[in-house]
Amino acid sequence: LxxxxxxxxxEPVIPAGLPSDLLLxxxxxxxxxxxxxxxxxxxxxxxxxxxxxxxLTAYTGGESIAFSKLFTGPAGIFSFAAAVxxxxxxxxxxGFGVEASEARRDQAxxxxxxxVANAFKxxxxxxxxxxxxxxxxxxESARAAALEKALQAASRRFDAGIAxxxxxx
Numbered sequence: 779l780x781x782x783x784x785x786x787x788x789e790p791v792i793p794a795g796l797p798s799d800l801l802l803x804x805x806x807x808x809x810x811x812x813x814x815x816x817x818x819x820x821x822x823x824x825x826x827x828x829x830x831x832x833x834l835t836a837y838t839g840g841e842s843i844a845f846s847k848l849f850t851g852p853a854g855i856f857s858f859a860a861a862v863x864x865x866x867x868x869x870x871x872x873g874f875g876v877e878a879s880e881a882r883r884d885q886a887x888x889x890x891x892x893x894v895a896n897a898f899k900x901x902x903x904x905x906x907x908x909x910x911x912x913x914x915x916x917x918e919s920a921r922a923a924a925l926e927k928a929l930q931a932a933s934r935r936f937d938a939g940i941a942x943x944x945x946x947x
Contacts, residue, residue: 792908798898801897801898801901806893806897807893807894810889810892811890813886813889813890814886814887814889814890817885818883820879820882820883821883824872824876825876932945932946
């Protein structure tokens with residue numbers, strides 16, 4: 779079929795009431811969301827450094843060697859105290875690490891909000907473009923109909939001998 783003929787397929791219409799949840803399928807939003815999730819997880823990792831790390835069990839599920847020797851011998855209490863107080867001595871460095879992780883999380887949150895805003899803007903722009911294209915199609919269709927009517931009138935006048943061939947052209 780030729781363009782603009784009555785048998786042409788109708789233009790696709792976007793149904794009303796589409797949920798905004800469809801935007802969550804966009805890869806850029808999924809990426810921004812996963813960055814935010816990762817940034818939140820990194821805060822937990824940074825905060826975990828405040829606590830001493832001592833293995834309680836071995837590979838087979840039994841008591842680990844480090845845990846079994848924790849309180850043995852005269853230096854046992856001191857080694858336990860050193861293991862427990864080590865995070866206290868590094869608290870400044872750990873605190874700055876937590877703050878840096880929180881700042882990265884805030885940055886990821888801002889990027890996520892921007893990605894959501896961009897997604898809504900893209901939808902709004904696409905809907906506006908579709909409306910403008912529909913309006914342009916209606917205007918061009920009306921113009922084509924008016925020109926067709928003018929051609930028919932000029933042809934009738936030419937056939938009656940009232941107008942010249944130039945008017946028809």
